[in-house]
Amino acid sequence: xxxxxxxxxxxxxxxxxxxxxxxxxxxxxxxxxxxxxxxxxxxxxxxxxxxxxxxxxxxxxxxxxxxxxxxxxxxxxxxxxxxxxxxxxxxxxxxxxxxxxxxxxxxxxxxxxxxxxxxxxxxxxxxxxxxxxxxxxxxxxxxxxxxxxxxxxxxxxxxxxxxxxxxxxxxxxxxxxxxxxxxxxxxxxxxxxxxxxxxxxxxxxxxxxxxxxxxxxxxxx
Amino acid sequence: xxxxxxxxxxxxxxxxxxxxxxxxxxxxxxxxxxxxxxxxxxxxxxxxxxxxxxxxxxxxxxxxxxxxxxxxxxxxxxxxxxxxxxxxxxxxxxxxxxxxxxxxxxxxxxxxxxxxxxxxxxxxxxxxxxxxxxxxxxxxxxxxxxxxxxxxxxxxxxxxxxxxxxxxxxxxxxxxxxxxxxxxxxxxxxxxxxxxxxxxxxxxxxxxxxxxxxxxxxxxx
DNA sequence: TGACTGAATTATGAATTCATTATTCATTTA
DNA sequence: TAAATGAATAATGAATTCATAATTCAGTCA
Numbered sequence: 001x002x003x004x005x006x007x008x009x010x011x012x013x014x015x016x017x018x019x020x021x022x023x024x025x026x027x028x029x030x031x032x033x034x035x036x037x038x039x040x041x042x043x044x045x046x047x048x049x050x051x052x053x054x055x056x057x058x059x060x061x062x063x064x065x066x067x068x069x070x071x072x073x074x075x076x077x078x079x080x081x082x083x084x085x086x087x088x089x090x091x092x093x094x095x096x097x098x099x100x101x102x103x104x105x106x107x108x109x110x111x112x113x114x115x116x117x118x119x120x121x122x123x124x125x126x127x128x129x130x131x132x133x134x135x136x137x138x139x140x141x142x143x144x145x146x147x148x149x150x151x152x153x154x155x156x157x158x159x160x161x162x163x164x165x166x167x168x169x170x171x172x173x174x175x176x177x178x179x180x181x182x183x184x185x186x187x188x189x190x191x192x193x194x195x196x197x198x199x200x201x202x203x204x205x206x207x208x209x210x211x212x213x214x215x216x217x218x219x220x221x
Numbered sequence: 222x223x224x225x226x227x228x229x230x231x232x233x234x235x236x237x238x239x240x241x242x243x244x245x246x247x248x249x250x251x252x253x254x255x256x257x258x259x260x261x262x263x264x265x266x267x268x269x270x271x272x273x274x275x276x277x278x279x280x281x282x283x284x285x286x287x288x289x290x291x292x293x294x295x296x297x298x299x300x301x302x303x304x305x306x307x308x309x310x311x312x313x314x315x316x317x318x319x320x321x322x323x324x325x326x327x328x329x330x331x332x333x334x335x336x337x338x339x340x341x342x343x344x345x346x347x348x349x350x351x352x353x354x355x356x357x358x359x360x361x362x363x364x365x366x367x368x369x370x371x372x373x374x375x376x377x378x379x380x381x382x383x384x385x386x387x388x389x390x391x392x393x394x395x396x397x398x399x400x401x402x403x404x405x406x407x408x409x410x411x412x413x414x415x416x417x418x419x420x421x422x423x424x425x426x427x428x429x430x431x432x433x434x435x436x437x438x439x440x441x442x
Numbered sequence: 443t444g445a446c447t448g449a450a451t452t453a454t455g456a457a458t459t460c461a462t463t464a465t466t467c468a469t470t471t472a
Numbered sequence: 473t474a475a476a477t478g479a480a481t482a483a484t485g486a487a488t489t490c491a492t493a494a495t496t497c498a499g500t501c502a
Contacts, residue, residue, distance in 0.1 A: 050488075
C-alpha cells in the first residue's frame with residue numbers, strides 16, 4: 001500500500017492547514033496587528049470553523065514565529081521590531097547564499113535565462129525609478145534563485161522567514177544611492193549565475209542581503 | 222498590562238508543547254520508526270492525555286518535517302533517506318556558517334576560551350580514538366558556536382534541522398582519514414574564532430559541514 | 443476620587459462526542 | 473483458489489462540552 005496520489009484532488013487538505021495560511025495572511029497584511037491578541041472567537045466565526053482546527057493552526061504559527069503563545073492567555077501577534085528584523089534577515093541571507101551556491105550548480109539554462117531577463121527588467125525599472133515594479137521584479141528574482149536551487153526544504157524554510165520580514169524587505173524605502181548599488185549587485189548576481197560560479201554567487205547573495213540589512217537599519221533609525 | 226514573567230515558573234507550558242518534545246524524542250530515538258504511522262491511540266494512552274493536544278503536537282512536528290500528514294490517514298514518520306540528508310545538511314551548514322560569522326563578532330572571551338578548551342579535548346578524544354567522547358564533544362562545540370552567535374531565531378531553527386539529521390551526523394562511522402581531517406578543521410575553527418575572523422570562520426564552518434556531507438554520502442552508498 | 447475586593451463573565455486548555463472516511467474481514471462469485 | 477463485494481470495525485477530522493484560569497466590573501472602604 002502506498003500513499004501516492006495520482007489525482008492530487010480527491011482528498012482536500014485538512015482545515016488546520018488551510019487556516020494556517022489564512023491566518024498568516026491576516027497577520028502579514030496587518031489586519032491582525034502586532035502585539036494584539038489573536039481573537040479566537042472572531043476568527044472561528046469569520047472562517048466558519050470550530051476552535052479545534054484554528055488552535056492547531058495557531059500552534060504552527062507560533063512555531064513559525066508569527067505569534068507567541070502565552071500560557072492561559074492564548075496567542076499574541078509577534079511584534080515586528082527592528083530587533084526581530086536584525087535576527088531574521090541574516091538568516092534569510094544565509095539561506096539565499098546557500099540557494100545561490102546550489103542554483104549555480106543545478107539551475108537549468110532556462111532558469112538562468114529567466115533570471116537574466118528579470119535582471120534586465122530590474123535595471124529598466126530602476127532607470128524609470130518605478131519602485132513598485134522594481135520591488136516586484138526584485139522579489140521574483142530572489143524567488144527564482146531559491147526555486148532554481150532545487151531543495152524543497154530550503155524553499156519552505158526560506159519562505160517562512162522571508163514572510164516574516166516581507167514588509168520590511170519590500171516596503172522599506174531605499175535611498176537613491178543604495179538603489180543604484182542594489183541594481184548593480186543584481187547584475188553581478190546574474191553574471192555569477194550565468195558563469196555557474198557557485199562560491200561567488202553565494203558570497204554575492206550573502207553580501208546583498210547584508211547590505212539590505214544595513215539599508216533597513218538606517219531607514220528605521 | 223504586560224506579559225513579563227518574573228518568576229518564570231507559575232504557569233506551566235501547554236500540554237501540546239510538552240508533547241511536541243516527547244513525540245519528537247520518540248522519533249529521534251527510533252521508537253517510532255520511519256515510514257510507519259504515528260499511533261495516536263497508543264500515544265494518548267502512553268502519555269495519559271487526550272487526542273486534542275497530541276494532534277496539535279503532530280501538526281507542529283509536520284511543520285518541522287518529522288512527520289508527513291496524509292489527509293484522512295493521519296501522520297506518517299518521515300523517512301530518513303539519503304535524499305533527506307542531502308537536503309537538510311547543506312541548510313545546517315549555511316546556518317552554522319552564519320552562526321560562525323555572528324559568533325566571531327559577538328562571542329564573549331569566555332565563550333571563546335570554552336570552545337578552545339573543548340577543541341583541545343576533541344583532539345585528545347581523537348588521539349585516543351574514543352568515538353563516543355569525540356561525538357559528544359563535537360556536538361558541544363557546534364552547540365556552543367550557535368549559542369555564541371546570540372541569535373535566538375537562528376538557534377531555534379538550527380536545532381530543528383540539526384535534530385532531523387542527528388543520527389546521520391553523529392552516528393555515521395567516519396573513516397580514519399576523515400576523522401583526522403575533521404579534527405584539524407576544528408582546530409582551524411577555534412583559531413578563526415579566537416582571531417575573531419568572521420568571514421573566515423563562516424567559510425570554515427560551511428566547508429566543514431560540506432565535508433561532513435561528503436563523508437556521510439560515501440558511508441551510506 | 444481612587445485603590446481594593448470579590449462575584450460574574452469570558453477565554454483558554456483539554457477531554458469528549460460525533461460524523462465521515464479508511465481499513466479489515468468474512469462472504470460471494472468467477 | 474483468487475478476486476470482488478460489502479458489512480463491521482477502527483481511525484480520523486472537526487465540533488462540542490467541560491473544568492479551570494484570567495479578566496471585567498460593581499461595590500466597598502480609605
